[in-house]
Amino acid sequence: MGTESTNVRVLSTIAEVRSVVKAAQAAGETVGLVPTMGALHEGHLQLVDASQSECDQTLVSIFVNPTQFGPGEDGDRYPRTLQRDCELLAERGSPLVFAPTVAEVYQPGNDTFVEVGAVAKPYEGEIRPGHFRGVATVVLKLFNIIPANCAYFGRKDYQQALVVQQMVRDFNIPIEIVICPTIREPDGLAMSSRNAYLSPSERKQATAIYRSLKLAESLYRNGEADVDTLTKQMRGCLADSNITNVDYIAFVAAGTVHPVERITGPTVVALAARVGATRLIDNHTINP
Amino acid sequence: MGTESTNVRVLSTIAEVRSVVKAAQAAGETVGLVPTMGALHEGHLQLVDASQSECDQTLVSIFVNPTQFGPGEDGDRYPRTLQRDCELLAERGSPLVFAPTVAEVYQPGNDTFVEVGAVAKPYEGEIRPGHFRGVATVVLKLFNIIPANCAYFGRKDYQQALVVQQMVRDFNIPIEIVICPTIREPDGLAMSSRNAYLSPSERKQATAIYRSLKLAESLYRNGEADVDTLTKQMRGCLADSNITNVDYIAFVAAGTVHPVERITGPTVVALAARVGATRLIDNHTINP
Structure with a gap:
């Protein structure tokens, strides 16, 4: 799968993205990962900028993760705008996208999850039961699929950043987590x-x-x-x-x-x- | 920390073992991991043999993992025989041991665990609640500390092998899991x-x-x-x-x-x- 018109290379299988990341690291390059659910906005793009300024290669994952949506939440209608996302990344000079299908990420019989601790219990965790379990699980999977040197998350999702940082510490994951500022519209609304x-x-x-x-x-x-x-x-x-x-x-x-x-x-x-x-x-x- | 007399190098910190593994892999060598709780017997040593026949470097971890023992189980009195273990590994020509303290592996505030699925529920899982959660968590931590190419487990722990294989599949862990035959005493008793x-x-x-x-x-x-x-x-x-x-x-x-x-x-x-x-x-x- 390629979106040649935008000069962005869209990888859709785990095998492909692994070989690209391994080749870069074997050549001595560092790799930054920006995990997203797509529908990219300036907040995401500034994560991309941060990664590009610190790492030799930047890989943006675009995956609407079903396990972090509860029943009745907006998983199905979550905006999916891959073509537009690729155009925005091309403008930013970030040419590598990992956009797998759900079946590629969650093989049949998938039955192991991350059990997040106290940091995931209140606030978002209380109102969205299972949300952070799904977030932590997909982030762990992405980290194993893409053994990046650094991974970039936005501060707008404050509790999510804490959950990811706690998991990385507790599971001894050798990836540096970088939390970047919230980007706002001119009238102050946080980009989302x-x-x-x-x-x-x-x-x-x-x-x-x-x-x-x-x-x-x-x-x-x-x-x-x-x-x-x-x-x-x-x-x-x-x-x-x-x-x-x-x-x-x-x-x-x-x-x-x-x-x-x-x-x-x-x-x-x-x-x-x-x-x-x-x-x-x-x-x-x-x-x- | 060194046990020079046995020509075995005992690494006790995560930083040390990571740098040894990274150096080997940077030199193009493959690394096999044999996770154990020590008190080594011929069953473990044949895992070491298997790793040595397939990988350039073999690293044996020796760690009595507290999170896989329930209340009233034998975690405290589990045999600890590091000096003897090193002698056995030296005889086998396997010179690299990772023997961390509990505090090195579980930092204060450690609060994230692996939530194992249906494969961990019956049999051992039913009789030893939390056992496989502890096993899977420490194995995941070891895999992140030691990004081995292969890891070796014994078939005697049948359900444990299934839990580890399921976790590796579900979390997309890029380590090949090798399950080796049960080794028995001459009268048939499985080594343990x-x-x-x-x-x-x-x-x-x-x-x-x-x-x-x-x-x-x-x-x-x-x-x-x-x-x-x-x-x-x-x-x-x-x-x-x-x-x-x-x-x-x-x-x-x-x-x-x-x-x-x-x-x-x-x-x-x-x-x-x-x-x-x-x-x-x-x-x-x-x-x-």
């Missing part, structure tokens, strides 16, 4: 493939998410460190834009999922909310 | 580090285990294919040697843990029984 689901009016509403995170920071800068108070203010800010379906607003010690009652050190504020039918997540770090 | 626990009289009793497996085969050769009948005969054989504490006698389709009611194809007979306080396992394949 799911933003494509938003209607124009929902798109406007959604800006309240980042506004609420910045509000918490600004109130803190003005002397308010109590998390209950900050949470209440954030809910008000969201409600002003008719965002009332809030899964959680979490204040946790940075680098952990441990909730804090007051901001006394680096703190991540993370939230998940529905705008219409679309579930969005975002987070922001407050550094005293 | 746990045989060291047996008193002289228990040692004699224990021969009934393999005798019962061979009895099933011989009855089958004489026309008896019904598993209930064969099981009853095996229990009688074991009882004749006062082995009455039998955890299971299983007839399964070879390469699976699926029980059969009649022998119609390649069938593995597996059993676990206590001789005194010592739990022993063994298995034998009947090929029609």
